[in-house]
Amino acid sequence: xxxxxxxxxxxxxxxxxxxxxxxxxxxxxxxxxxxxxxxxxxxxxxxxxxxxxxxxxxxxxxxxxxxxxxxxxxxxxxxxxxxxxxxxxxxxxxxxxxxxxxxxxxxxxxxxxxxxxxxxxxxxxxxxxxxxxxxxxxxxxxxxxxxxxxxxxxxxx
Amino acid sequence: xxxxxxxxxxxxxxxxxxxxxxxxxxxxxxxxxxxxxxxxxxxxxxxxxxxxxxxxxxxxxxxxxxxxxxxxxxxxxxxxxxxxxxxxxxxxxxxxxxxxxxxxxxxxxxxxxxxxxxxxxxxxxxxxxxxxxxxxxxxxxxxxxxxxxxxxxxxxx
Numbered sequence: 001x002x003x004x005x006x007x008x009x010x011x012x013x014x015x016x017x018x019x020x021x022x023x024x025x026x027x028x029x030x031x032x033x034x035x036x037x038x039x040x041x042x043x044x045x046x047x048x049x050x051x052x053x054x055x056x057x058x059x060x061x062x063x064x065x066x067x068x069x070x071x072x073x074x075x076x077x078x079x080x081x082x083x084x085x086x087x088x089x090x091x092x093x094x095x096x097x098x099x100x101x102x103x104x105x106x107x108x109x110x111x112x113x114x115x116x117x118x119x120x121x122x123x124x125x126x127x128x129x130x131x132x133x134x135x136x137x138x139x140x141x142x143x144x145x146x147x148x149x150x151x152x153x154x155x156x157x
Numbered sequence: 158x159x160x161x162x163x164x165x166x167x168x169x170x171x172x173x174x175x176x177x178x179x180x181x182x183x184x185x186x187x188x189x190x191x192x193x194x195x196x197x198x199x200x201x202x203x204x205x206x207x208x209x210x211x212x213x214x215x216x217x218x219x220x221x222x223x224x225x226x227x228x229x230x231x232x233x234x235x236x237x238x239x240x241x242x243x244x245x246x247x248x249x250x251x252x253x254x255x256x257x258x259x260x261x262x263x264x265x266x267x268x269x270x271x272x273x274x275x276x277x278x279x280x281x282x283x284x285x286x287x288x289x290x291x292x293x294x295x296x297x298x299x300x301x302x303x304x305x306x307x308x309x310x311x312x313x314x
Contacts, residue, residue, distance in 0.1 A: 035240075036243070045212075047204020047212065048204075049204070049207070050269070054271065055202075055272065083192075083193065083284060086193070086286075112269070113206070114206055114210055115210055115212065115287065116285070117285050118283070119283050120282050121278040124276060124277070125276070126274060126276050127240060127244070127274075129273070151272065151274075
């Protein structure tokens with residue numbers, strides 16, 4: 001897998017999360033995910049078109065969503081992710097992908113992104129046929145983590 | 158809401174479903190959906206960029222998925238939607254959106270679409286901030302229905 005297709009997601013995620021929420025993260029071990037895959041209970045999906053086609057599924061536990069949304073809103077830790085909190089998480093992911101697109105453009109890979117869809121539920125399982133799904137885990141200092149799952153329709157090997 | 162942004166989805170869905178599965182559908186009452194909205198247990202999400210930005214969330218009951226996938230695969234009615242069945246449903250939605258994009262291009266609205274993401278789960282709820290979600294119900298002859306939920310980031314009123 002070509003690093004130039006993965007690194008923009010890593011750089012943008014870590015920098016934007018720290019800038020917007022103050023939390024530092026480090027990347028975990030990146031791997032190719034088998035599909036279908038099970039997911040945490042809160043997802044943000046953003047589609048990608050242009051230089052390549054695919055999607056990003058960011059997967060969060062409810063606790064991490066509350067932590068990140070509270071930090072973004074500058075309020076005490078919320079216990080339940082309401083619509084305002086979901087909107088904050090969606091906006092965080094939108095900023096991450098916007099910055100990712102900017103980094104790609106510096107490498108002459110021009111991509112466009114869709115608005116974020118925020119989805120909550122139980123027993124969630126995802127299938128993305130005919131794509132390769134690369135999982136980028138981002139680890140917080142308290143050992144919790146989020147996952148950035150990038151699916152590529154084009155061959156990036 | 159401008160009809161030229163809605164009609165391509167209606168035309169492509171009805172024609173493609175009939176062509177690929179043999180099932181006739183008629184459109185139900187189209188309406189603007191409040192968010193967050195609850196959804197059936199099987200979803201296919203496809204993003205849209207270009208002439209406008211948004212996404213399509215097609216929402217199916219498990220029973221309708223099995224009916225459509227069986228018809229596509231030319232096999233007796235399946236009872237459980239396995240990965241092959243999910244892939245068939247994803248491909249049906251991909252064909253619908255591909256045809257939708259073709260119809261838009263005839264009106265000089267050029268859009269690009271992402272690969273389909275197929276998602277199953279329980280108690281699914283979706284939020285799509287800063288977009289208008291238009292719900293197009295498609296009714297089958299046995300009174301079952303699927304929903305095509307199109308979110309538009311741009312103002313189409």
